[in-house]
Amino acid sequence: TEECSFEVLSNRTLEARFIPNNLAITDIEIFGTLNTGNTLTFTINADGGNQPYQWEIFIYKNDTLCYSNNMMVNFFEWTPTESGDYSVVVKVTDVSNFNASYSKEFIIV
Numbered sequence: 001t002e003e004c005s006f007e008v009l010s011n012r013t014l015e016a017r018f019i020p021n022n023l024a025i026t027d028i029e030i031f032g033t034l035n036t037g038n039t040l041t042f043t044i045n046a047d048g049g050n051q052p053y054q055w056e057i058f059i060y061k062n063d064t065l066c067y068s069n070n071m072m073v074n075f076f077e078w079t080p081t082e083s084g085d086y087s088v089v090v091k092v093t094d095v096s097n098f099n100a101s102y103s104k105e106f107i108i109v
Contacts (some may be wrong), residue, residue, distance in 0.1 A: 023049030024096050025102035030088075034081050034108050042088060044074040044102075049094035056091040081109045 025046045032040040046053060057076055059067040061084050069076060080086070086106050093099040 008095055015035055021049055021094070021096060021098040023092065023098050023100045025090055025092055025100050028088055028090060028102060028104045030104070034106060036108055039077050039079045041077050042075060044090050044092070046074065046100070047091075048090055048099055050096050051065070052095065054093045056093075058089040058091075058108075060087050060089065061085070083108045 010082070018090045023046065025044060027045045028042045029045070030040055031043070032038050034040070043057065052072060053074070055069075055071050055074060057071070058065060059078060061082065066080075066086070067078050069079070084107070086108055087103050088106070089101065089103045091099055093102045
């Protein structure tokens with residue numbers, strides 16, 4: 001939230017004009033073979049908002065957190081050690097503190 005101050009020397013009319021923030025994560029791409037021991041590369045695609053973005057990454061196996069990271073880039077690598085059902089959850093925040101999230105499920109064999 002940005003704060004502005006000014007000195008008022010006479011009667012004034014102020015009008016606030018808000019522009020909706022269109023920040024959205026459109027996809028998470030996973031590159032690599034979905035097997036244990038293989039390094040996977042995750043690329044996050046986002047549009048809108050006010051850059052630079054701040055990313056928070058979470059990978060869960062069922063409801064157990066397996067990986068988390070906080071970064072300024074839209075890609076990361078991770079190597080699974082166990083087979084099972086996983087989900088990756090990504091949260092992005094832009095410089096105006098607007099945020100969006102996205103999740104994607106995948107299976108490691």
